[in-house]
Amino acid sequence: MAGTITASFLEHEFPGVSPMKEEDHDERIGIFPSWNVLYLAVVVYTIILILLLYFLTIALDYSVS
Amino acid sequence: MTTLDWFVFILYFGGVVAFAVFHSRKNVGIEGYYLANRRLPWGAVGLSVMATQASAITFIGTTGQAYDNGMEFIQVYLPQPLVMVVLCFLFVPFFYRAKVYTAYQYLENRFDAKTRSLTSFLFLLSRGMAAGIVLYAPAVVLSVIMGWDETITILIMGTVTILYTMVGGITAVIWTDVLQMLMMFAGIGIALLILFGELPPEVGVGDVIYIGGIQEMWKSIDLSWDPTNPYTLWSGLIGGFFLALAYFGCDQSQVQRYLTAKSLKQSRLALIFNAFLKVPMQFCILAIGVLLFVFYHFEQPPLIFNPAEAALVENSQQGDQFTRLRSEHQAAHTLRKEATLGLLRARSSGEELGSWRNQIQQYDQQLALLRRESKELVKEVRGSASNDVNYVFPSYLVKYVPAGVLGLMIAVIFAAAMSSLDSELTALSSATVVDFYQRYWRKDASESHYLTVSRLTTLFWGVCASGMALYAGQLGSLIEAVNRVGSYFYGSLLGVFLLAFLVKRANGTGAFLGLLGGMSSVFLVSAYTDIAWLYYNVVGAVVVVVVGTVVSIPRTTRI
Numbered sequence: 001m002a003g004t005i006t007a008s009f010l011e012h013e014f015p016g017v018s019p020m021k022e023e024d025h026d027e028r029i030g031i032f033p034s035w036n037v038l039y040l041a042v043v044v045y046t047i048i049l050i051l052l053l054y055f056l057t058i059a060l061d062y063s064v065s
Numbered sequence: 066m067t068t069l070d071w072f073v074f075i076l077y078f079g080g081v082v083a084f085a086v087f088h089s090r091k092n093v094g095i096e097g098y099y100l101a102n103r104r105l106p107w108g109a110v111g112l113s114v115m116a117t118q119a120s121a122i123t124f125i126g127t128t129g130q131a132y133d134n135g136m137e138f139i140q141v142y143l144p145q146p147l148v149m150v151v152l153c154f155l156f157v158p159f160f161y162r163a164k165v166y167t168a169y170q171y172l173e174n175r176f177d178a179k180t181r182s183l184t185s186f187l188f189l190l191s192r193g194m195a196a197g198i199v200l201y202a203p204a205v206v207l208s209v210i211m212g213w214d215e216t217i218t219i220l221i222m223g224t225v226t227i228l229y230t231m232v233g234g235i236t237a238v239i240w241t242d243v244l245q246m247l248m249m250f251a252g253i254g255i256a257l258l259i260l261f262g263e264l265p266p267e268v269g270v271g272d273v274i275y276i277g278g279i280q281e282m283w284k285s286i287d288l289s290w291d292p293t294n295p296y297t298l299w300s301g302l303i304g305g306f307f308l309a310l311a312y313f314g315c316d317q318s319q320v321q322r323y324l325t326a327k328s329l330k331q332s333r334l335a336l337i338f339n340a341f342l343k344v345p346m347q348f349c350i351l352a353i354g355v356l357l358f359v360f361y362h363f364e365q366p367p368l369i370f371n372p373a374e375a376a377l378v379e380n381s382q383q384g385d386q387f388t389r390l391r392s393e394h395q396a397a398h399t400l401r402k403e404a405t406l407g408l409l410r411a412r413s414s415g416e417e418l419g420s421w422r423n424q425i426q427q428y429d430q431q432l433a434l435l436r437r438e439s440k441e442l443v444k445e446v447r448g449s450a451s452n453d454v455n456y457v458f459p460s461y462l463v464k465y466v467p468a469g470v471l472g473l474m475i476a477v478i479f480a481a482a483m484s485s486l487d488s489e490l491t492a493l494s495s496a497t498v499v500d501f502y503q504r505y506w507r508k509d510a511s512e513s514h515y516l517t518v519s520r521l522t523t524l525f526w527g528v529c530a531s532g533m534a535l536y537a538g539q540l541g542s543l544i545e546a547v548n549r550v551g552s553y554f555y556g557s558l559l560g561v562f563l564l565a566f567l568v569k570r571a572n573g574t575g576a577f578l579g580l581l582g583g584m585s586s587v588f589l590v591s592a593y594t595d596i597a598w599l600y601y602n603v604v605g606a607v608v609v610v611v612v613g614t615v616v617s618i619p620r621t622t623r624i
Binding site: 027029035038039042043045046049050053054056057060061062063064 | 136139143144146147149150153154274275277278279280281283284285286298330333334337340341344419422423426
C-alpha cells in the first residue's frame with residue numbers, strides 16, 4: 001500500500017528517464033517488510049538520537065548557573 | 066617518530082598500494098573505470114561514502130573544535146539520516162534508472178545540454194579548487210607538529226593517491242576507502258582508549274563526564290532560534306539538511322559512489338548504512354575533543370597548540386603581551402588542577418561539590434578567555450584568523466601517545482586525506498570526460514581511447530590538486546574564499562535537481578535561469594545579511610525551484 005503511494009507520487013515520464021516502478025519501494029529488506037517501513041525506522045531513529053542528545057545536554061550539565 | 070611508528074606508517078602505505086593493485090585487475094573499459102561495472106556490494110560502497118566525507122580536517126579539526134566548544138557541532142550532522150532517506154526515496158532511483166555516469170548527465174536527459182554543462186562546470190570549479198585544500202590542510206598541520214617538510218608530505222600523499230586512482234579507477238578507490246575507513250574507526254577507538262588510559266588512575270568514567278559537564282562540554286542540543294548561529298538544532302536541521310542533501314545528492318564525488326553498487330537495492334542499503342552510523346561516529350570524534358579538554362585539567366595545555374603561530378607572536382611586537390598571557394594561563398591551569406583534584410576527593414567522600422564546581426568553572430572560563438585573547442593576538446600579527454583548532458589533537462598525539470600508536474594515528478590522518486582526495490579525483494575525471502570530452506569532442510571513440518583519456522584526466526586533476534596544495538600557503542585569504550565557493554553553488558545545484566525530480570512541467574530554460582537566479586541570491590544574501598552559512602543552501606535551492614517553476618510556465622497560460 002505504502003509502495004503504491006510512493007510509486008504514484010513519483011510517476012514521472014520524462015524523456016530519456018525510465019519511470020519509477022512499484023517494486024522499487026515494495027520489496028522486503030531483512031526484517032523490514034518494505035522500504036517505506038525501513039525509512040520510517042530511520043526517521044524514528046533520528047528522533048530518538050535528538051531526544052537522547054537533548055537528555056545528555058540536560059542530564060550532564062553540571063555548570064553553576 | 067620511533068622505528069615502530071615508521072614501521073606502522075610504511076605498512077599502511079604498502080597495504081593501500083597492494084590493496085589498490087589487487088582490486089584493480091578487472092578494470093576494463095570506461096564503465097569499469099568510473100562505475101566498477103556496477104557490481105560492488107553495499108558494504109564497500111557504504112564505507113566509501115563515509116570515507117569520502119571524512120577528510121583529514123574532519124578528523125583533526127572537529128576534535129579541536131570540541132576541545133574549545135564541546136559537542137555542539139554534532140547538530141550539523143543530525144539531519145543526515147533523514148537526508149539518506151530522501152536520497153533513497155527520490156534521488157537514487159532516478160540516477161540508477163537513467164543509467165548515467167555522472168549526476169549532471171541526468172540533467173541533459175531531463176532538461177537540456179546547457180543545464181548539464183553549467184552544473185558540471187560548477188562542480189569542476191568548486192571541487193577542483195577544494196581538492197588542493199584536502200591535501201594542503203593536513204600536510205601543513207603535520208609539517209608543523211612533526212617537523213616534516215610540507216612539500217614532501219604533499220608530494221607523498223598526492224603521488225600515492227594519484228597512482229592508485231589513475232591505475233585502478235573507482236574499484237581501487239572504493240576498496241582502499243574501505244581499508245582507510247576501517248583504519249579511521251580503529252583510530253577513533255584507540256584514541257578514546259588511550260585518552261582514558263592517560264588520565265590519572267583515580268579518575269573514572271563518571272569523573273570525566275562530570276568534569277566535562279561543569280563547562281557544559283556535553284551540550285549537544287541548543288534550542289535557541291538564532292539564524293546567525295550555525296550551531297543550533299534548527300540551523301542544523303534546516304541548513305544542515307539542505308547542505309547534506311546537496312552534498313550527497315548532487316556532488317559527483319558522492320553520487321559516483323552509489324552508482325557503483327550492484328543494484329538499486331544495494332545503493333540504497335549503502336546509504337541506509339550511513340544513516341545509522343554517521344551520527345554515532347561523529348559523536349565519538351567529538352568526544353575525543355571533550356576528553357582532551359578533561360585530560361588537560363591534569364596536564365598543562367599549551368596556550369596556543371600551533372607552535373608556528375606561538376613563535377610568530379612571541380617574536381613580534383606583541384611578544385611581551387603573549388608572554389604575560391602564557392604566565393596567567395599557567396597559573397590558572399595550576400589552580401584549576403588543584404580544584405579538580407579537590408572535586409575528585411569530594412566526590413569519592415560524598416562531600417558537597419558546589420564550591421569546587423564553582424571554582425573549576427571560573428578557571429575554565431578564565432583559561433578559555435586567555436586562549437581567545439591569544440588567538441586575537443595571532444590574528445593581529447598574522448593578519449588572518451588563527452586555525453589553532455586543527456593542532457589540538459595532533460599536538461596531543463606527538464606528546465603523549467605510545468610508540469607504534471603515533472605511527473598508526475598519523476597513518477589514520479593520511480588515510481582520511483587520501484580517501485577524500487581519491488574520490489574527488491575520480492569524480493573530477495568522470496565529469497570532465499563524460500560531461501565534456503565525450504559529449505562535445507569525441508562522441509564515438511573506442512573504449513580503450515576513453516580509458517586512456519580517463520586516466521590522463523585523473524592524472525591532470527591530481528597534478529592540479531598537488532600543485533595547488535604546494536602553493537596554498539602563499540594564497541593567504543584566497544584559501545578561505547575557496548572554501549566558501551562550494552557553499553555558494555551547492556544549494557543552487559540542489560535546487561536544479563529538486564526541480565527535475567519534483568516539478569514535472571519544469572523545462573531546460575527554467576532550470577538554467579533558476580540556477581543563475583539561485584547563485585545570485587546566495588551571493589546577495591552572503592554579502593548583505595548575517596545569516597549563518599548553513600542557510601545559503603536553503604536560499605539557493607528555494608530560489609532555483611521558484612524561479613525555475615515560474616519561468617517554465619507555458620507562455621499561453623501566463624497572465
